[in-house]
Amino acid sequence: MTISLRLSDEDTLLIKKYAELNRLSVSDLIRQTVMERIEIEYDLEMFNKAMAEYRNNPVTYSLDAVEKELGLQ
Numbered sequence: 001m002t003i004s005l006r007l008s009d010e011d012t013l014l015i016k017k018y019a020e021l022n023r024l025s026v027s028d029l030i031r032q033t034v035m036e037r038i039e040i041e042y043d044l045e046m047f048n049k050a051m052a053e054y055r056n057n058p059v060t061y062s063l064d065a066v067e068k069e070l071g072l073q
Contacts, residue, residue, distance in 0.1 A: 005030075 007015070019029040067073045 015026060015029065019026045022029065024032070061069075064073070
């Protein structure tokens, strides 16, 4: 898949220099950056969901209890 992107000359130069400093191609830099952004947003969504569930039912378990439940002890 090919994606086009319009950038100012300043932004283009900045991105190229940053990629060069990090020994990446511009494509690899953009791919990594977008994937990291998606991962961060997904992690934040999962955190918010887990916190909402915890607030509705604030039950916690000790490590020993979890190990026993999973048959690890």
